[in-house]
Amino acid sequence: MKEKLTTLCYIEKDDCYLMLHRVSKQNDVNKDKWIGVGGHFEKGESPEECLLREVKEETGLTLTAFRFRGIITFSTDTFETEYMCLYTADGYEGDMIPCDEGTLEWVKKDRLWDLNLWEGDRIFLKMLLEDAPFFSMKLHYMGERLSEVMINGRAEDAGKMLEASEK
Amino acid sequence: MKEKLTTLCYIEKDDCYLMLHRVSKQNDVNKDKWIGVGGHFEKGESPEECLLREVKEETGLTLTAFRFRGIITFSTDTFETEYMCLYTADGYEGDMIPCDEGTLEWVKKDRLWDLNLWEGDRIFLKMLLEDAPFFSMKLHYMGERLSEVMINGRAEDAGKMLEASEK
Numbered sequence: 018m019k020e021k022l023t024t025l026c027y028i029e030k031d032d033c034y035l036m037l038h039r040v041s042k043q044n045d046v047n048k049d050k051w052i053g054v055g056g057h058f059e060k061g062e063s064p065e066e067c068l069l070r071e072v073k074e075e076t077g078l079t080l081t082a083f084r085f086r087g088i089i090t091f092s093t094d095t096f097e098t099e100y101m102c103l104y105t106a107d108g109y110e111g112d113m114i115p116c117d118e119g120t121l122e123w124v125k126k127d128r129l130w131d132l133n134l135w136e137g138d139r140i141f142l143k144m145l146l147e148d149a150p151f152f153s154m155k156l157h158y159m160g161e162r163l164s165e166v167m168i169n170g171r172a173e174d175a176g177k178m179l180e181a182s183e184k
Numbered sequence: 185m186k187e188k189l190t191t192l193c194y195i196e197k198d199d200c201y202l203m204l205h206r207v208s209k210q211n212d213v214n215k216d217k218w219i220g221v222g223g224h225f226e227k228g229e230s231p232e233e234c235l236l237r238e239v240k241e242e243t244g245l246t247l248t249a250f251r252f253r254g255i256i257t258f259s260t261d262t263f264e265t266e267y268m269c270l271y272t273a274d275g276y277e278g279d280m281i282p283c284d285e286g287t288l289e290w291v292k293k294d295r296l297w298d299l300n301l302w303e304g305d306r307i308f309l310k311m312l313l314e315d316a317p318f319f320s321m322k323l324h325y326m327g328e329r330l331s332e333v334m335i336n337g338r339a340e341d342a343g344k345m346l347e348a349s350e351k
Contacts, residue, residue, distance in 0.1 A: 022189075063259075064257070065322075068337075085318065088231060088255075098228050100267075153230060167232070169232065
């Protein structure tokens, strides 16, 4: 078995997260969604090497302080499973550049819920904002709908968790 | 990029870790080494699903309490990169069965250093015993020798770390 590995990072400033509105690429599984910045591991990279390279490529910024917050296992009935290393960062240097995968925007943390987000992202964003300790979360999707959630190996009620994340 | 994903677990009891002496398989990269129990992810598995299945297969035990302690990136100049999810566990049910990959033995934590261990394993075992918070460690090997160590994205002195792990 070989699997797909990615990183995702929410960069923080003034009670905002830097969000990427994926409007640029056609045939983008994230088309029109708002996500953090990040991307796929290249050969031999550690999670942090991938993180630093992807953030630099997509934003122009060099991270100087970051935290590894969790691992997300995305599974579906159709696509290969993706393992995503989830980070937040609150230190960086450099100037922001336009991102060719979409539009970068600083969004107040309490306005995140108004954005077009993946359902599972709502759940882990809430855990990030609540300063949850490191977690491993499995999200199973049927198309665009979240059908199963597991946290640290324990099954949770996906519907209830989504409802809670709206609050 | 697709990568190799594995889990490794040290099960604790009475100040011992359950160690697997890999003496059974020919052509085993771990031949004669002492390691924890674990193995490769199967399709669609989360880290915890892999952990529970592998521990059950190799030991007969069902874990009831475990902690995700870190991620290890193993890189070499020759082999593909491996990403290993590292756990300790202190709760389990069931009876131990013989493992067909080697001999299982409870080893006192302060005697671990006498075993034939991989150099990098000495470093992360020390961090586990010191109760380090979740960490991401990259270990680069040239053959059997550890040549580079990074912890949470920062380069460390491999020689010094190995020396410290002997104490």
